[in-house]
Amino acid sequence: MNLIQNIIQHTALKNTSIIFLLIMGACNNKKAPETQTDETTPTEINLTAAQFKNAGITIGKVEQKQVSSTLKVNGKIDVPPQNMVSISVPMGGYLKATNLLPGMHVSKGEIIATIEDQQYIQLQQDLLIAKAQFSSIENEYLRQLELNKNKATSDRVFEQTKATYLTQKITIKSLTEKLKLIGINPDYLNENTISKSVSIYSPINGFTSKVNANIGKYINPSEVLFELVDPSDIHLNLNIYEKDINKLFIGQKLIAYNNVHNDIRHNCQILLISKDLNQNGSAEVHCHFDNYDKTLIPGMYMNAEIAIKNNIANVLPEAAVVRFEGKEYIFEAISDRQFQIIEIEVGNLENGWIEIITDISPSKKIVTEGAYNLLMTLKNTAEE
Numbered sequence: 001m002n003l004i005q006n007i008i009q010h011t012a013l014k015n016t017s018i019i020f021l022l023i024m025g026a027c028n029n030k031k032a033p034e035t036q037t038d039e040t041t042p043t044e045i046n047l048t049a050a051q052f053k054n055a056g057i058t059i060g061k062v063e064q065k066q067v068s069s070t071l072k073v074n075g076k077i078d079v080p081p082q083n084m085v086s087i088s089v090p091m092g093g094y095l096k097a098t099n100l101l102p103g104m105h106v107s108k109g110e111i112i113a114t115i116e117d118q119q120y121i122q123l124q125q126d127l128l129i130a131k132a133q134f135s136s137i138e139n140e141y142l143r144q145l146e147l148n149k150n151k152a153t154s155d156r157v158f159e160q161t162k163a164t165y166l167t168q169k170i171t172i173k174s175l176t177e178k179l180k181l182i183g184i185n186p187d188y189l190n191e192n193t194i195s196k197s198v199s200i201y202s203p204i205n206g207f208t209s210k211v212n213a214n215i216g217k218y219i220n221p222s223e224v225l226f227e228l229v230d231p232s233d234i235h236l237n238l239n240i241y242e243k244d245i246n247k248l249f250i251g252q253k254l255i256a257y258n259n260v261h262n263d264i265r266h267n268c269q270i271l272l273i274s275k276d277l278n279q280n281g282s283a284e285v286h287c288h289f290d291n292y293d294k295t296l297i298p299g300m301y302m303n304a305e306i307a308i309k310n311n312i313a314n315v316l317p318e319a320a321v322v323r324f325e326g327k328e329y330i331f332e333a334i335s336d337r338q339f340q341i342i343e344i345e346v347g348n349l350e351n352g353w354i355e356i357i358t359d360i361s362p363s364k365k366i367v368t369e370g371a372y373n374l375l376m377t378l379k380n381t382a383e384e
Helices: 002-029 049-055 118-149 155-181 371-383
Strands: 044-046 058-060 063-067 070-078 084-087 093-097 111-116 197-201 206-211 226-229 235-241 253-257 266-273 282-289 301-307 311-317 322-324 327-333 338-344 346-350 353-356 366-369
Touching: 044 371, 049 371, 063 346, 063 353, 118 155, 235 266, 235 301, 253 282, 311 366, 322 371, 327 371, 338 371, 366 371
Parallel strands: none
Antiparallel strands: 044 338, 058 366, 063 311, 070 235, 070 301, 084 226, 093 111, 111 197, 206 226, 235 282, 253 266, 253 301, 266 282, 311 353, 322 327, 327 338, 327 366, 346 353
16 A cells, blocks of 8 residues: 555656646747847938939038128117106195196196195295395395494494395295295296196106096105106117127117017117126117107017128038938038938028038038938938
């Protein structure tokens, strides 16, 4: 019985070993995964005679030409400080009347508001009383002056009379200037012309920019009642980045236009170039319009194109440069039908010629026609 059990156990162990060996063999016979290698995009291309003929290729070289660049910037319409006027009431008062609305035109000398207050009456009263008293005070001063010369009166009495006389003159002068300040002409003031109101006149020809009060409101001396703008000397205020400042000069011509009417071009010239940079790294450049256009309103955003001085640059025909995946390329002819693609950096484009910033030897043979066909052929080759 023990012999039979040993034979069974030996047979089972042998079968297990065979199964294990079969499994290991199967594992060893599995193929390892193939590693894929990245294909490198070719930089050279060889054309057959037929391909070369169909591509319409023309060979040339880098040339030197004068290329002018255009600097495109933006800014807004501005008014110089001397053309902006803030109207206030020097002594305060109540706004009695005004017809002004924002945008309304005003003429120089036109009454734009009427202000009234009790203090205006008091000022006129004080001046008239001071003038009425001045005649007797002046006569007394002249009398004491004569008596003092003859030693008929003491110096003390004369000095007191003189002080009263000078004080009255100062009072009259002070009241006169105060009345002028609020717009009342003292020369035409008498007991019959005393008024509780004063008129505010426009000091410029222009238009109303802001109205900051309503009828009946009390206006403090520090408050701005109206803001007026004289648009006859409006400026174009451009923002120029630091790298472009040295390209500009006083008197330089430019063209300005806005986004709404971009077909209407305004000729300008540079009047002032700021020497300070703001937090954005740009400087203000003030330009003057050759002809005033009333459609141009302060605060309006504008675009401008400035022609930069001509420079001698290496150029190629526009057709020689192709663009692929955001970069620019040209093709160099290595042999009769063999070409190499070269990445380049380009500059300005003018009259069909494009500036080549990358240093290209003048001896290199460059494809000036058919470069796009070469690019398509190269691209198809890379995809095969």
